[in-house]
Amino acid sequence: MNLSLGVFDIFAYSVPGSLYLTLLLYVLDRASWIDLGQVGDLNSTLLIAGGIIASYLLGHLTYAPRRFLGRRMPRWLGQGRDARREFLDRFPGARSMAFVRVDPALVFAAIEVKAPDSAVEISRLRASGIALRNAGLAMLLATVVAAVELVVSHERGLAAFGVAAFLAGFVGATRAGHELSHWAALKTLEVAFWLPDIEAELATRTPPPQPAPAPPAPPAPPVPSGTP
Numbered sequence: 001m002n003l004s005l006g007v008f009d010i011f012a013y014s015v016p017g018s019l020y021l022t023l024l025l026y027v028l029d030r031a032s033w034i035d036l037g038q039v040g041d042l043n044s045t046l047l048i049a050g051g052i053i054a055s056y057l058l059g060h061l062t063y064a065p066r067r068f069l070g071r072r073m074p075r076w077l078g079q080g081r082d083a084r085r086e087f088l089d090r091f092p093g094a095r096s097m098a099f100v101r102v103d104p105a106l107v108f109a110a111i112e113v114k115a116p117d118s119a120v121e122i123s124r125l126r127a128s129g130i131a132l133r134n135a136g137l138a139m140l141l142a143t144v145v146a147a148v149e150l151v152v153s154h155e156r157g158l159a160a161f162g163v164a165a166f167l168a169g170f171v172g173a174t175r176a177g178h179e180l181s182h183w184a185a186l187k188t189l190e191v192a193f194w195l196p197d198i199e200a201e202l203a204t205r206t207p208p209p210q211p212a213p214a215p216p217a218p219p220a221p222p223v224p225s226g227t228p
Contacts, residue, residue: 011127013059016134021051021057023142059134066137070174077174083185091193098202099192108188110198118191125184132177139170 029036039047084104088095099107112119146162153159192198 006207009056010133012122012130013058013063014052014056015131015182016062016138017055017057017059018051019135019138020027020062020141021055023138023145024058027145044080062134062137063130066134069137070133077171077178081178083182083189087189094189094193099199100189102202104185104188106197107192111191111195112189114195114197115162115191118187120183122187122191124127125180125187129177129180130183131218132173132180134177136170136173136177138140139166139173142166143170180211 005108025034025036028034051122084100088100091165094100108119108122111122143166146166150156150159150163
């Protein structure tokens with residue numbers, strides 16, 4: 001049986017999942033629930049296959065919590081930039097075009113059909129952004145573990161360094177992940193701008209923007225009674 005992993009599988013799930021797996025194994029070893037010293041006695045093929053599968057599953061299981069927490073993080077961590085608004089600021093002539101009015105997922109699907117190579121590059125940026133944001137959450141959990149070690153461990157200097165390093169890693173990975181996701185959204189619009197087939201197809205399927213309704217006219221003043 002052949003098992004193939006795509007860009008999203010490797011970057012968005014397996015890579016951050018390996019960080020969660022490493023952190024989980026460390027915590028279990030510190031709690032004396034497992035003995036990592038016996039890992040070398042296991043079959044290497046089985047160990048590698050199990051690590052890949054566990055990393056992939058952990059990457060999937062932690063994706064939804066990361067999205068939930070990501071929506072509640074402060075704006076200074078890299079959120080809040082609107083790719084569509086930035087694109088229209090750069091290319092004001094595109095305001096009347098159809099691809100800026102439809103859902104970005106539909107635009108990306110059109111790029112996959114019309115320009116597969118560009119779609120692969122956009123997918124790589126999106127997957128890298130997801131991977132970094134997922135890794136950021138792993139760094140945040142590692143910060144919590146290091147803070148606990150700062151209290152209970154005798155190696156307090158190393159634990160304090162771990163708190164500072166993992167906290168900096170969380171901030172850096174989260175900001176970089178949002179930046180890559182922003183680039184992916186911006187590149188989607190830029191590629192669609194230079195593919196007239198996409199605009200022509202979407203223009204025939206997307207209704208033109210409707211003008212804003214005119215405000216209602218003010219009511220006429222009442223006519224006074226008893227007018228001569």
